[in-house]
Amino acid sequence: AAGVIQSPRHLIKEKRETATLKCYPIPRHDTVYWYQQGPGQDPQFLISFYEKMQSDKGSIPDRFSAQQFSDYHSELNMSSLELGDSALYFCASRSRGPNTEAFFGQGTRLTVV
Amino acid sequence: RKEVEQDPGPFNVPEGATVAFNCTYSNSASQSFFWYRQDCRKEPKLLMSVYSSGNEDGRFTAQLNRASQYISLLIRDSKLSDSATYLCVGGGSYIPTFGRGTSLIVHP
Numbered sequence: 001a002a003g004v005i006q007s008p009r010h011l012i013k014e015k016r017e018t019a020t021l022k023c024y025p026i027p028r029h030d031t032v033y034w035y036q037q038g039p040g041q042d043p044q045f046l047i048s049f050y051e052k053m054q055s056d057k058g059s060i061p062d063r064f065s066a067q068q069f070s071d072y073h074s075e076l077n078m079s080s081l082e083l084g085d086s087a088l089y090f091c092a093s094r095s096r097g098p099n100t101e102a103f104f105g106q107g108t109r110l111t112v113v
Numbered sequence: 114r115k116e117v118e119q120d121p122g123p124f125n126v127p128e129g130a131t132v133a134f135n136c137t138y139s140n141s142a143s144q145s146f147f148w149y150r151q152d153c154r155k156e157p158k159l160l161m162s163v164y165s166s167g168n169e170d171g172r173f174t175a176q177l178n179r180a181s182q183y184i185s186l187l188i189r190d191s192k193l194s195d196s197a198t199y200l201c202v203g204g205g206s207y208i209p210t211f212g213r214g215t216s217l218i219v220h221p
Contacts, residue, residue: 002115003151033208033209035211040183041201042211042212042213043157043211044213045208045209045210048208056208088154090156090157092209094209098159100145101147101159101162102147102159102202102209103159104156104157104158105156106155106156107155108174109154
């Protein structure tokens with residue numbers, strides 16, 4: 001079965017650079033979530049999209065932006081990177097409905113040096 | 114206060130033991146609950162959904178107690194391969210909200 005695909009799997013950037021993370025949800029899933037997980041932390045919700053529109057916003061810094069495209073893939077754009085942005089970034093998708101599970105991609109490990 | 118709270122552990126148990134984790138949630142409007150398993154540096158993987166009537170899958174049993182606002186996960190006959198972090202997911206909104214995770218270490 002198709003899963004959530006994220007790219008790249010690993011990314012190393014320098015401070016003040018920009019990064020773009022991509023997420024391809026499971027086919028027919030209409031909702032995408034982005035999470036940031038720092039070392040030893042639980043995944044923190046950043047932002048979500050439903051049917052290509054931003055639906056909820058969590059603790060996403062102003063330096064970050066995201067969008068969902070017509071083919072439902074989503075991109076997280078991160079600018080002016082800081083050392084503290086180093087984390088595992090997960091994308092999850094689900095189909096909206098009662099008691100539906102979210103499925104996660106393998107994540108992008110971002111290291112800012 | 115976090116919407117979903119868990120005891121981070123670690124729970125250190127021998128093979129074959131039975132271990133139980135609890136997770137409390139603060140939003141009484143929460144409808145959907147799940148347990149995910151996360152191995153080190155990997156993505157969370159769905160372990161099981163938690164239904165009002167409970168849910169059992171092999172050695173794993175999940176229960177929901179709405180009156181006390183907690184969900185539980187029981188693992189029987191622990192295996193070495195059960196060692197992982199177990200994340201409780203709930204939330205009143207439609208956003209999967211994670212607890213901090215409970216670390217389980219199963220030793221020989």
